[in-house]
Amino acid sequence: MSARNFLILLVTAVLGVVAATAAVLTRPGDSDYANLGEPVFPGLIDTVNDVDKVRIESREGGVLTFQRRAKATDAKESGAKEAGGWGIVERDMYPVKATLVSALALRVAQLTYLAPKTANPDLFPRLDLGDPNAAGSKAVSLRLIAKDGRTMAELVIGTARSALEGSAEGGTYLRLPGKDQAWLAKGSVDVGKRMSEWIETDIFDIGTKRIRRVEISHADGEKLALFKDQETDPDFILEDVSDGMKVKSRFSVNGIAASIDDYKIMDVARREKHPIDPANATRVVYRTFDGLTVTALIQLPDGDRKGSDAEYWVALDVAGGEGAAEADGLRARTGPWVFRISDYRYDAIAKRMKDLVEDAGAS
Numbered sequence: 071m072s073a074r075n076f077l078i079l080l081v082t083a084v085l086g087v088v089a090a091t092a093a094v095l096t097r098p099g100d101s102d103y104a105n106l107g108e109p110v111f112p113g114l115i116d117t118v119n120d121v122d123k124v125r126i127e128s129r130e131g132g133v134l135t136f137q138r139r140a141k142a143t144d145a146k147e148s149g150a151k152e153a154g155g156w157g158i159v160e161r162d163m164y165p166v167k168a169t170l171v172s173a174l175a176l177r178v179a180q181l182t183y184l185a186p187k188t189a190n191p192d193l194f195p196r197l198d199l200g201d202p203n204a205a206g207s208k209a210v211s212l213r214l215i216a217k218d219g220r221t222m223a224e225l226v227i228g229t230a231r232s233a234l235e236g237s238a239e240g241g242t243y244l245r246l247p248g249k250d251q252a253w254l255a256k257g258s259v260d261v262g263k264r265m266s267e268w269i270e271t272d273i274f275d276i277g278t279k280r281i282r283r284v285e286i287s288h289a290d291g292e293k294l295a296l297f298k299d300q301e302t303d304p305d306f307i308l309e310d311v312s313d314g315m316k317v318k319s320r321f322s323v324n325g326i327a328a329s330i331d332d333y334k335i336m337d338v339a340r341r342e343k344h345p346i347d348p349a350n351a352t353r354v355v356y357r358t359f360d361g362l363t364v365t366a367l368i369q370l371p372d373g374d375r376k377g378s379d380a381e382y383w384v385a386l387d388v389a390g391g392e393g394a395a396e397a398d399g400l401r402a403r404t405g406p407w408v409f410r411i412s413d414y415r416y417d418a419i420a421k422r423m424k425d426l427v428e429d430a431g432a433s
Contacts, residue, residue, distance in 0.1 A: 110223075123159075136171045181242065194228075227242060228242075273333045280301070281359075318427060325418070335410060361390040
């Protein structure tokens with residue numbers, strides 16, 4: 071055998087030994103396999119109703135803390151649909167979807183160990199199990215906390231598996247803080263990272279047929295209005311169309327009345343913490359045939375008014391219908407708060423005359 075061939079064989083053998091050693095060092099130990107089929111958090115299923123706070127942390131959504139509301143809380147004061155429930159701490163306990171929070175805690179309690187994965191922290195990011203605060207990280211830190219402050223469960227959640235072999239259930243890659251062992255667990259834990267995934271984003275449920283009149287007043291002084299004479303009229307009439315101009319499309323005019331359903335919110339703040347300056351705002355007033363008046367004061371953002379960073383904040387005031395469940399409920403949900411909407415929602419709501427008319431001679 072030539073010296074060159076011998077050297078090649080020697081290098082190959084050394085690399086094989088190194089790879090085998092690395093595999094042994096990173097392979098889960100026998101004690102890890104003993105957990106298979108066991109709950110990730112033993113006993114949690116029996117005490118899951120004692121969870122008082124849920125804390126979610128991610129690079130994308132920051133920190134979201136959901137806490138049980140006091141049972142004696144008046145739903146009318148809070149805007150909640152019922153007393154109790156859950157609120158988001160970072161937004162002064164604005165109500166969140168209680169069913170989603172309770173379901174999340176239950177899914178964590180139902181997790182069981184299925185298969186040990188890497189024990190090498192350098193490989194955690196491949197399963198989205200790295201540092202949740204690291205740039206570009208998709209990992210989510212989740213903690214369930216009891217009323218006395220005791221941590222009932224804590225884990226880092228990574229990539230989800232939509233289905234597992236031989237099972238209709240999904241799976242979740244996870245690791246426990248302070249432990250260098252990643253796991254595939256049986257059970258799906260899909261955690262919403264953004265607040266808009268947890269709050270009720272729809273404010274109104276007012277049908278377009280009920281709208282009698284809409285008035286839009288822009289901050290620069292431009293105004294427009296549209297109306298119906300009868301609730302059964304098929305189309306709205308645009309007021310004050312200049313001579314020589316015509317409405318482009320009846321659908322675009324009718325769409326302004328339908329825009330009352332476009333107040334889908336992205337964020338919330340207490341009204342006193344985020345006052346809206348009427349001088350830098352668009353005012354939209356909706357009047358219904360049955361006496362309800364909804365006024366939206368929409369603050370325009372500073373600088374660029376397009377894109378995900380453009381902040382349009384809306385204060386909503388409801389008048390009329392006193393004593394009626396609908397009107398009182400709307401006042402309860404909107405009175406203490408202002409709401410952030412997206413730039414494209416604003417564009418759908420706050421039309422200008424140039425958006426609606428064209429030269430009468432146009433084909």
